[in-house]
Amino acid sequence: MALKTPEEFIQSIADLDLEIYLFGEKVDDYVNHPVIRPSLNCIAMTYELARQPEYEDLMLATSHLTGTKVNRFTHIHQSTEDLVKKVKMQRLLGQKTGSCFQRCVGMDAINALWSVTHDTDQAKGTDYHERFKKYVLFLQENDLVADGAMTDPKGDRSKSPSQQADPDMYLHVVEKRDDGIVVRGAKAHQTGSCNSHEIMVMPTIAMRPGDEDYAVSFSTPSNAKGISYIYGRQSCDTRKLEGNELDVGNSRFGGHEALMVFDDVFVPWDRVYMCGEIEFSGSLVERFGGYHRQSYGGCKVGVGDVLIGAASLAAEYNGAAKASHVKDKIIEMTHLNETLFACGVACSAEGHQTTAGNYEIDMLLANVCKQNVTRFPYEIARLAEDLAGGLMVTMPSAQDLAGEKTGPLVEKYLVGVCDTPVIDRMRVLRLIENLTLGTAAVGYRTESMHGAGSPQAQRIMIARQSNLDHKKELARELARVGKPWEKAKVKVPTAVSAG
């Protein structure tokens, strides 16, 4: 077993010398940059908890390739129990970080590619699965973080990849050589990409004839020549540059996304897992999407736990905790949050084995899970803001609290329940602000909407999986549709005189 320590992980990312741009400038010491570091701390937590006995049951799994314990983020699911534990692990990490901890995309990508490479080989006589098996072994043995890179910029959505005015709107093969391929394009919204050792690229939609160059999947070191990262802005991100932890809300942890650019990147054949097989690109998108929609039934729930706790504390500090409507709002938040968890667990428990041997979630339930995730965190956030009160967005700054003239005034007028220090009241309100409006809202709100596919993508899958013919047959049977109608048995009421 080669589990990394958190410190080893952070050093290994520093050693990659990635080409990262932030606010228009190249960042050399990116692991210590105050905007970036909290996101690195989040992934470091996936290493930290894996070393703690009280979390091992969720954080570690037994590799079916080696029989040794590996970090679950590099594991190929071998049972429905593995699928359930994945969701519980994600809830745990959401609780510990209050943020997107970024490592899920790679786990979901390896599990999707595991079965799709197998299916492709069965149909086409290729050897992608053996290549991919070696790659998974490499990830496990070195305890690496892999970014699952699916979403292309997509340009004009009414046109296919090959019809775009700029062919780079979808990542594509620009050259096939004896030793490998050369690719160009970009992947957008790449969660955790700047904290990853490896990048696994997948197509973003089901490809059609004419789009063969765009049906490409491969893995590459994140520091391969030609790859650069343009770091995504987040609401309130520059508060991290102010040097005080109070106004950040969650100073230790955060998520990140980046625009990842591939400028003629070479990929050797042993790292290529799809190259022109358009008929399997749709399966890969669906399976990755399914696993990732399951993931949200864990990670968002863990962050929701933090938000519910913070809202409850805010109510206590305001002296309103015993009000019946406050209690009812906490109950409603809990109900919504646990409903998401129930969906995550359900699609896992109802999972099934694939022909490649690994386990896949129930697709209908995973899509139902994510569809709920597009809604419930917004309502939980609304209720949290309700309970927090307007002070959450009108509160003076940390500098005012520290100011010679303003400090005593802030201390005087921001008192709630008298035995609660003002600083603690402000900390909790800033945490709620962070989760609902600040940097963490990227993960908790908009990522809940669009991450793992926008709502309409789930509705398409729900429509496909709904087994509507069976439901109609059930209704026909009970309503006796098509059965003879015994008209003669109908008793027609006779007219009754009112007088």
Next chain:
Amino acid sequence: MTDARQPGQSERVKVVYCGGCNPHIDRTAVAAELPADDPDVGPGATVHVSGCPRACASDHLLTSDDPGTVVVAGELVDGVPTPQADLATAVMSKLKE
């Protein structure tokens, strides 16, 4: 499940934890309260410590047929409701029976 006996914790009691996804009790605090070396506790004593009544540490069973094994599942010790503050004491009593 995890064999989580730690240096400085009970020498005689093996602790098996659940994964801790949504614990109702402080699992590590319960383990830490177990006496380090109680001569009345026999060899091979094991405590399964789960954070909630789902009892993941003991394969979802609230009691064990194995002598010398006690199951903590949230505020239950071998299926008996027990306040968090009394969990370790109740475990030790069971182990000495």
